[in-house]
Structure formats: C-alpha cells, structure tokens
Amino acid sequence: xxxxxxxxxxxxxxxxxxSAFPMGRYLAAIFxxxxxxxxxxxxxxxxxxxxxxxxAMRWQDYAVTLLLLSVIHFLLLYAILRxxxxxxxxxxxxxxxxxxxxxxTAASFTTNTNWQAYxxxxxxxxxxxxxxxxxxxxxxxxxxxxxxxxxxxxxxGSGLKSLGNFYVDLTRISLYLLIPVTIIAGAxxxxxxxxxxxxxxxxATAHTLDAGSQTIAMGxxxxxxxxxxxxxxxxxxxxxxxxxxxxxxxxxTNLLENWLDLVIGFGLPIAxxxxxxxxxxxxxxxxxxxxILALGCVGTYAAEAAGNPLHIAAGLSASDGNMxxxxxxxxxxxxxxxxxxxxxxxxxxxxxFTDSYMPLAGSIPIFLMQLGEVTPGGVGSGFYTIIVFALLxxxxxxxxxxxxxxxxxxxxxxxxxxxxxxxxxxxTVFILAGAGFSLMTASGVGSLANGGPHGLSEMLYxxxxxxxxxxxxxxxxxxxxxxxxFGLGSAMLFGRFxxxxxxxxxxxxxxxxxxxxxxxGTFPTDGPxxxxxxxxxxxxxxxxxxxxxxxxxxxxxxxxxxSGKTF
Amino acid sequence: MSVTxxxxxxxxxxxxxxxxxxxxxxxxxxxxxxxxxxxxxxxxFTGVMQLVLPYQANGSLIRVNGQIVGSAIIGQNxxxxxxFTSRPSALTGTDSKGNTIPTPYDASESGASNLGxxxxxxxxxxxxxxxxxxxxxxxxxxxxxxxTASGSGLDPDISVPNALRQAPAIAAARKISADKVTALVNxxxxxxxxxIVGTDHVNVLQLNLALDAxxxx
Numbered sequence: 001x002x003x004x005x006x007x008x009x010x011x012x013x014x015x016x017x018x019s020a021f022p023m024g025r026y027l028a029a030i031f032x033x034x035x036x037x038x039x040x041x042x043x044x045x046x047x048x049x050x051x052x053x054x055x056a057m058r059w060q061d062y063a064v065t066l067l068l069l070s071v072i073h074f075l076l077l078y079a080i081l082r083x084x085x086x087x088x089x090x091x092x093x094x095x096x097x098x099x100x101x102x103x104x105t106a107a108s109f110t111t112n113t114n115w116q117a118y119x120x121x122x123x124x125x126x127x128x129x130x131x132x133x134x135x136x137x138x139x140x141x142x143x144x145x146x147x148x149x150x151x152x153x154x155x156x157g158s159g160l161k162s163l164g165n166f167y168v169d170l171t172r173i174s175l176y177l178l179i180p181v182t183i184i185a186g187a188x189x190x191x192x193x194x195x196x197x198x199x200x201x202x203x204a205t206a207h208t209l210d211a212g213s214q215t216i217a218m219g220x221x222x223x224x225x226x227x228x229x230x231x232x233x234x235x236x237x238x239x240x241x242x243x244x245x246x247x248x249x250x251x252x253t254n255l256l257e258n259w260l261d262l263v264i265g266f267g268l269p270i271a272x273x274x275x276x277x278x279x280x281x282x283x284x285x286x287x288x289x290x291x292i293l294a295l296g297c298v299g300t301y302a303a304e305a306a307g308n309p310l311h312i313a314a315g316l317s318a319s320d321g322n323m324x325x326x327x328x329x330x331x332x333x334x335x336x337x338x339x340x341x342x343x344x345x346x347x348x349x350x351x352x353f354t355d356s357y358m359p360l361a362g363s364i365p366i367f368l369m370q371l372g373e374v375t376p377g378g379v380g381s382g383f384y385t386i387i388v389f390a391l392l393x394x395x396x397x398x399x400x401x402x403x404x405x406x407x408x409x410x411x412x413x414x415x416x417x418x419x420x421x422x423x424x425x426x427x428t429v430f431i432l433a434g435a436g437f438s439l440m441t442a443s444g445v446g447s448l449a450n451g452g453p454h455g456l457s458e459m460l461y462x463x464x465x466x467x468x469x470x471x472x473x474x475x476x477x478x479x480x481x482x483x484x485x486f487g488l489g490s491a492m493l494f495g496r497f498x499x500x501x502x503x504x505x506x507x508x509x510x511x512x513x514x515x516x517x518x519x520x521g522t523f524p525t526d527g528p529x530x531x532x533x534x535x536x537x538x539x540x541x542x543x544x545x546x547x548x549x550x551x552x553x554x555x556x557x558x559x560x561x562x563s564g565k566t567f
Numbered sequence: 568m569s570v571t572x573x574x575x576x577x578x579x580x581x582x583x584x585x586x587x588x589x590x591x592x593x594x595x596x597x598x599x600x601x602x603x604x605x606x607x608x609x610x611x612f613t614g615v616m617q618l619v620l621p622y623q624a625n626g627s628l629i630r631v632n633g634q635i636v637g638s639a640i641i642g643q644n645x646x647x648x649x650x651f652t653s654r655p656s657a658l659t660g661t662d663s664k665g666n667t668i669p670t671p672y673d674a675s676e677s678g679a680s681n682l683g684x685x686x687x688x689x690x691x692x693x694x695x696x697x698x699x700x701x702x703x704x705x706x707x708x709x710x711x712x713x714x715t716a717s718g719s720g721l722d723p724d725i726s727v728p729n730a731l732r733q734a735p736a737i738a739a740a741r742k743i744s745a746d747k748v749t750a751l752v753n754x755x756x757x758x759x760x761x762x763i764v765g766t767d768h769v770n771v772l773q774l775n776l777a778l779d780a781x782x783x784x
Contacts, residue, residue, distance in 0.1 A: 045599060065589055204635065206636055212644065215674060223609045315708065316697065317711050321711065325680065329757075355682070566690055
C-alpha cells in the first residue's frame, strides 16, 4: 500500500460524493416533474404510446406496469438473441443463441444484472448488442430508478394513494438523465480511444511488426460502454469487459467509468432528502453507504497490494502487488477500486479479474454483494434496499426502548417488517441453496475452473452475483451449462422482482399512513447514531447469514495459501 | 415538523388496472426505446464521432507505409529479440485438429487466465516465465507485469522497470548502445498524473515502432 494509492481512493470518493449533491437535486427535480427541456418530445412519446401522464398509480398498478413492461422486453430480447443470425448487422455471421443461453441472457439484461454466460466476441452480433442489450441497459436502469422514486414518494405526505406513474418516470429518467449523460460520456470515451464504428468486415487485420498478423474486433463500443457504467449494468462489449483497452483505454477513462458507476447510486439518497424536504435524512443514508464502500476499497487494495507470497518467493518483485489479471495502465489501486465500486453497485463491470485476486481481496466484492447491494447498490435498487434496512434499523431501535418504531413520521408496523424480512431472507435462500445444490451435482463441479476452496468461492460468487443482480463473476467458471443457465437465470429474475414487489407493497402501505410530526420520543434518523446502527444492521442482517459459506470459500483459501498449499 | 403535501401528479382518475389496457403503453414504450436507444441514437452518435474523431472512432489504427501495423492501444505479440516483449497473454484458441493452443494477443477475443491465487498451474507458469525472463534479460528480481497475464490478454503496456530490464538485451541484438535504448524508454514513458491517476508505463508497440525509426549508428 502506498500513500498515492490511498489518495486515489480518496479522489474517487471526493469526486463521487461531491457530485452526488447536484445529481440528487437534479434527480429530485426529474421525479417531481420539474425538468422540462424536452417536454414536447416527452409529450409526443406519451401520445404515441397511449400513456396518460396525469394518471396516478397505486402501488399495485406501479408494480404491474413495471412487470408487464419487463416481461415484454424480456420476450423481445429472447427473440433477438435466438434470431440474431437472420437480423441485420451481423458481419461475423454469428448463429442464434441456444434456448437456454438466450433465456439466461434475456433474464440477465432485463434485471439489470448483465451476467454474461456468453462470449461477446463469438456469440453475439453487433446488431443484437445494439438493438437488444444496449436498450435494456437504458430501460432496466430507468425502471430501477423509477421504483426508487415510487418508494421515495411514500414518505412525502399523509394518506397518499399514489406512488406516481411508472411510464412517466421511465420516460423522464431516460430522456433527462440516462440518454444525455450517455452521449457525453460516450464522446469522452471516443476521445480517449474507444471505437465507435459500423465495420462491414468482422475484424480489422493488422500486419504486425513481428511479421505476423492480428485480427482486431471492433464495433460501436463507446456508446454501449457509457450506459453500461452509468446504468450500473456491466455487460461488456468484449469478453474482457473494462479491462479491454477499447472499453477502457486509459487511467482517466477508468476514473470516469468508476464515477459513472457510483454517481446515481449516491445521488438517490440525496434526491430523497430533497423529496421529503429534509436533506439531512438523505445524507445519513448516503454516508452509511459510503462508509461501508470506503472500507471495502481500502481492504481490497491492501490485500492486492501485498502481492502473492507464493509468487514473491518464486522471484517476483515484492513491491508490485498481485498483477495477475490486471492491466499495467491502471495499476493496483485503480483496479481494485473499480472492481469494489462495481460490486458495491450492481454494475459488475471489471477492469481486472476477480478470480485471480488474493482470497481476502476477492472476499470483499462477494461480501458487498451479500450485504444486499446497498453500497450504494444498483441504480434505484440500492436505494429501495437501504430503505428496507432503515426500516429494520428503526425497528431494532424501537424494540430496545419499547416504542412503536417510526421512520420519517411513518409508523413501521408488523406488516412492513414482515415484508422487509421476507425481502432480506428470500435472497439468502436462493444464494445459499443454489450454490450448495450446484456443488452437489457433477455438472456444477465440472463448471469450476479452480480447485480447493477457490472453486467453492467461484460457485458462491456466481449465485450471489446473479441473485443480487450484480453480474460480475469469478470468470473462470464455465457458466453456459444447463444447470447454471437455468439456475442463475431464475435467480436473476427472482432476485429482481421477488424483492422489488414486496418493497413496493411496503411503500404503498407506508404512503397511506399519516405522516406524524416528530416528538421528543422520536428516534432521530439523521445523525451518527442512526448511521452507526444502520451500518450494524446491514452487516449483521445482510452479511452474517453468509459468514459460514464465506469461511469455507475465501477464508479457507487464504489460510491454505499462506501455509503454502496450492491446488 | 409535519409535512402534508400531495404528490404533484393530480389523481384525476380512479385507476383500475387491466392487463389488456396496459399492453398498448408497455408495448409502445418498448418499441419506442428500442428504436431510439438501440438504433437512432447510436447511428447518429457514430456518424458524429466518425466525422469529428475518425482516428479514435476507427480503433486508433497505426499505418506504416500505408499498411495497418496494429492499433495504438491494443497490445501485440513480439517474439523477436530485437523488440521489447509484451506481457504474457492468457488467450487461447483451437487449431485445425481441435486442440486448445495459446493464441497470445489475438484481438478477435479477449480475457484473463482466471487462475486463482493458490493455483498450482499459475505458480508453475510464473516460475517458468521467471526462469525464461532471467535467461534472456539477466538475473535479479523480476517485475510482476513481465510474468503475469493481463486482464484483457491484450495489454498494450509494460511497466518502466520491465522495459529498462529488457533494454540492454535489445540494444545488443540491434547492435546499438544500451544508453540509446534506455533513453528511448525514458522518452516514451507515460507518467502517472501527480503520481495518483494512472501508472508510469510504456506502450510496447509504440516503443518498438520508435526503435525501428532510430537512425542506424
């Protein structure tokens, strides 16, 4: 570890938290319908689509419309992937995906996960990436943010029947946030060297200096790369994801992508503060997210910078850190910070390969996902998940003093707590049972790339990543098998919708309640005491359920490695 | 403080949800967004980028005497002793008999080794690479980037210590002074901004092109 490395982490946090405030203010303005730059276009949209923008939706309507749109979009992507051979713009002549791989991929992109069981360069056409995957990167991100906006509205007043209008939220978030930033960030990526072209031959061919030849895959990369990060999607144009020089040409683009990953996630609690007209409440949630993420960044950096003792003993420079799976232009701190940020959000992009991380360094990304993706989590999903933890925190505090818990003037009662616990436990069951079951089958064990506890980490990582809608992988795992295509595909759908709907139900229930004025007995939820309690609840409730599994994977891996054991 | 404020969307209608009624907006929005974000925007964006930044938008291809020799930001494989060598690349392909063979720096694919930190194969690979590196460039501690596979398999860069270790052997193969090659490495080094953003490194293809362009002594 060096001072410069720690300063880099500090720089990322300064940039992200500094911009979270203007971002949050802008998000709130979008949610409240005060942003109108393209209102003519927006209204044209509603006319064409038959949307009544004045219609107020109950939580059930909001959930149903969101689900229906997701199902339609899922089916469209499935069809595109199966039929890509016949669709335009397939210079490589790539065949349609198998049914199970198309199912897995369609589930993955509909749920904002972007788990990639396919090899992009070989298994998906340029046309299908554009028309299929990139569109989902906008829509699934906008749908997540819309759900967060709906949850925020529940706290804005008394006796509310409506959580907003899903179609309107979706359109505004895309039009006023995702599309403009994608264009700007995409242009910056092109300036740095990310390609953006429609080649009519599959590859550029170079005659290399050493009298050989090299084929280079290219396409409209930059545009997709920008929304891939900004919408916390993570699905790379290339197999190597953000480690590929065309996706991430230099240290500055790496910093930009890192910022894009985090800024909406940290902006949403700030937006919440504006919506409920109590900015300190939003800031408290943001700080809780940031503290956990910062600890994760420093921990992962420390473990990777220490290097691999086995390799150092073989003669490798001890001060270089663990460079296996990393790119020289980023170096250790920027690589680890990128991966931690992408697992603390639900992006799952990587600029270095987690499978080759030191065991403890690799345990932090997996732990951040297991916490439930709240640091700051996926766009939208991270916010509504931390609201669940906030409700559980005031519940815990309420139990201690024997008062009915309240959050932001809303009484938190049995119904909300039951739904909140359902949301938290339902995912755990999927992750642990899924990984456990897979490892009992020959097919699951056959998918592993590494032996020993590291193999268990790979499988646990896969189920965690899919269920929590992250999408990163310990990429040695062979994921295109019937077991994992169907298993992880279901995990992604379940992790997204079986979690989002109970939360919308909680929001609907809270919205209808009166907003009580704070009294002397109200537990303040905007100070350090609450931040500490919230972090405790996130780690205890979110994390401890997985500790036994993590002990068998990364921790066992660590101790065996340091005792000199290889597999 | 009590806040009683209705959400600004006025509840003009009692909403009664019906799947059939919702089909039209849901289908239309999916179609509209597919056309806009999947077709119109990327097409227009590509058009503008091709016009304004044609070099980068087309992959930063370097031409020497009209022939493409590579991309400035994609690494390539160098085996000749006259050139600086790139990092190990974990990329593999299949030969005509269906066997897996190494295809380092084949930029029609990309990826890492994904070997775990306690992998015996990785340890063995690193030991062999260290031995080979020392044989070519002399004994001593080996820079990590010289014997570990990159994330993309296409890493265009090497670290400065790695380049400086290679310089004397390359000078000898080209029969020029080692100082000249070392000076070239230093001249071609990209520095980290304030020591914080980025790393000190050298782009191998650009370095080797500069080597070829050195006047014969």
